[in-house]
Structure formats: structure tokens, C-alpha cells
Amino acid sequence: MFSFLAFLVTTPLTFILLPLIIAWFLKNRTTKRILYGIVIVLTLVFTNTPLLKMAEEQWYKEYDHPLPEGKTYTYGIVLGGYSFWDWERNRPEFSGIADRLTEGIRLYKCGRIEKLVLASDGSIIHSKDGKGLQGNPQGMMKYLNELGIPKEDIILETFANNTRENVTFTKELLGKEINTAPVLIITSAVHMKRSVSAFQAEGIYPDCYITDTWVNVKGQSVSFLPSVGTLLQWPELLHEWVGYVVYKFLYS
Known part of the structure; x- marks a missing residue:
């Protein structure tokens, strides 16, 4: 209801x-x-x-600004919603907000984050009762390994169904270090404000990196x-x- x-x-x-x-x-x-x-x-x-x-x-x-110059993060937490697992073709299928993940990967490759945390997603979600959505965590791990990210630098949170659960389950997974280590949230621009409020409610005050922003294309105006x-x-x-x-x- x-x-x-x-x-x-x-x-x-x-x-x-x-x-x-x-x-x-x-x-x-x-x-x-x-x-x-x-x-x-x-x-x-x-x-x-x-x-x-x-x-x-x-x-x-308020979140539309560059990362602090030279700052690195222990955890880069990518909030889900960008893909599902294609069981027929055995690969992830991405949506229009895939740059949540691609930017997370880029920041890892650039040395800005040490551990890439995928906070649930259709591609990795694992319904505990087996009746809900079922992703493929092992398949997604292999996919990320093939992109050059070693297993020890990837953390998968596979049970959350919403943003609030993303925070709760990720905190349980990472333990007390999430309260003291530098943390970066990576998610879509319009999703960031609610995500930050959920993290702050758990006593976590991360830096933010937004994706899926409006782009002002040169030579093209927005129609009325x-x-x-x-x-x-x-x-x-x-x-x-x-x-x-x-x-x-x-x-x-």
C-alpha cells in the first residue's frame, strides 16, 4: 500500500x-x-x-564540485541501480546511469580510492530467500577483475534493496573503519542529497562525487x-x- x-x-x-x-x-x-x-x-x-x-x-x-586536490579515499562506495545481470549472455547489462560504476572504476584506476565498494545493484543483489531479484556477484567480480581491478580491492554488498539498506548493510560489512577512514560516495547527482542524509543518520560523513549531471552541450540549446x-x-x-x-x- x-x-x-x-x-x-x-x-x-x-x-x-x-x-x-x-x-x-x-x-x-x-x-x-x-x-x-x-x-x-x-x-x-x-x-x-x-x-x-x-x-x-x-x-x-551543493555537491557539484571537484574532489579535494590530492585527497585519497580508503573506500569509494558506488551506490547501485546501474545494471542487471544478463543470465542468458552471462554479462552485466547497464542502464543510462552506468557512469556511477565507470567513474568509480576510473577513480580507482587514478589512485583516488583504494577499495571499490559496490553497495548492492541488480547485477550483484542476492535475495536471501531466493524469491526476489538475483544477480551474479561472482560474475560481476570476474567482470571487474577482467577490467584490471584485483579481487582484494573489490567489496560487494549484495543484500540491500534501497538506499537506506545500502548504508546499513555497507556499514555492517566494512565495520568500525567506515566511521574513521576517508569515504567517498559515488552516485547520480539527483540521488546524492538523499544518500548523504542516509549516511549521516548512521554517523558517517563522506565526501561526494556526482554523476549523471545535466550537460550543457556546445552548439545545442535546451528547447522550451x-x-x-x-x-x-x-x-x-x-x-x-x-x-x-x-x-x-x-x-x-
Whole structure:
């Protein structure tokens, strides 16, 4: 039930269709017109790409900066959501946020992090009861080894189903050292604020490295024309807003 309510709250179509449905049943013409006007405004808002860009950039602005010059980290924690294991072809299949992992690998290769920690993901998750999602931790370990990362520098957390569990289970896995060693979180820009709040609730104060930011492409401007694609992007940000408020309420 909670998941269904969360889905409704984080879906722009809920806000667009609700006044439309209410207007359908009302007889008062003035009220109908007001509600139809609200529908039009909300549709224009949620299909406006520059507005979404501005909202997301403001949301992750405080984390959008280079790493401290010369600083190295004991653990680089890559938060999951970037892949699933393709059992048919025996390899990971990556999504559009794969640079969470690729940047983690690059930072390891550059010597900025000593241990690469994958904090659960569809490619490595291991449902304890065998009924949920099943990744392939051994296969992903082999994949990373083939990219030149030795087994002793890879730590896999394989049970978390959400960001809060990412923090709890990773802390259990790494032990007390996570509270004193330099730690870097690597995740998508809009996901960072909620992730940081979850880590801080456990007494962990990491540095942050964001991926999946908006890119200002030279020679290409962001269109103000309504975009269905933009409408489909809003749930990610709404999910982060709601999740952040919930985390603050429950764990602060």
C-alpha cells in the first residue's frame, strides 16, 4: 500500500489527472474552468525541459564540485541501480546511469580510492530467500577483475534493496573503519542529497562525487517546447524529494 501511495505522489500524471477527473464530475462551470486551467498549467510545467533542468541543478548544486586536490579515499562506495545481470549472455547489462560504476572504476584506476565498494545493484543483489531479484556477484567480480581491478580491492554488498539498506548493510560489512577512514560516495547527482542524509543518520560523513549531471552541450540549446520525455523524467526528482523528507522525518 505504501509503495502504491509513493508511486502516486511521485508521478506527475497524478497531479495532472486528478483535477481533470474532479472537473469531469463537477457541474459548476467556473470551477470546471479553473480546474482545466490548472491541468494546462501543470502539463506545461511538467513538460518543460529548462524548468526540470533548473530544479535538478538546484537540488544537487551543493555537491557539484571537484574532489579535494590530492585527497585519497580508503573506500569509494558506488551506490547501485546501474545494471542487471544478463543470465542468458552471462554479462552485466547497464542502464543510462552506468557512469556511477565507470567513474568509480576510473577513480580507482587514478589512485583516488583504494577499495571499490559496490553497495548492492541488480547485477550483484542476492535475495536471501531466493524469491526476489538475483544477480551474479561472482560474475560481476570476474567482470571487474577482467577490467584490471584485483579481487582484494573489490567489496560487494549484495543484500540491500534501497538506499537506506545500502548504508546499513555497507556499514555492517566494512565495520568500525567506515566511521574513521576517508569515504567517498559515488552516485547520480539527483540521488546524492538523499544518500548523504542516509549516511549521516548512521554517523558517517563522506565526501561526494556526482554523476549523471545535466550537460550543457556546445552548439545545442535546451528547447522550451513541451516534451513527453521531460514528463517521464520528473518522477526521478519527485522520488528524491519525497524520499529525502521521509528520511529526515524517520531518521533525523
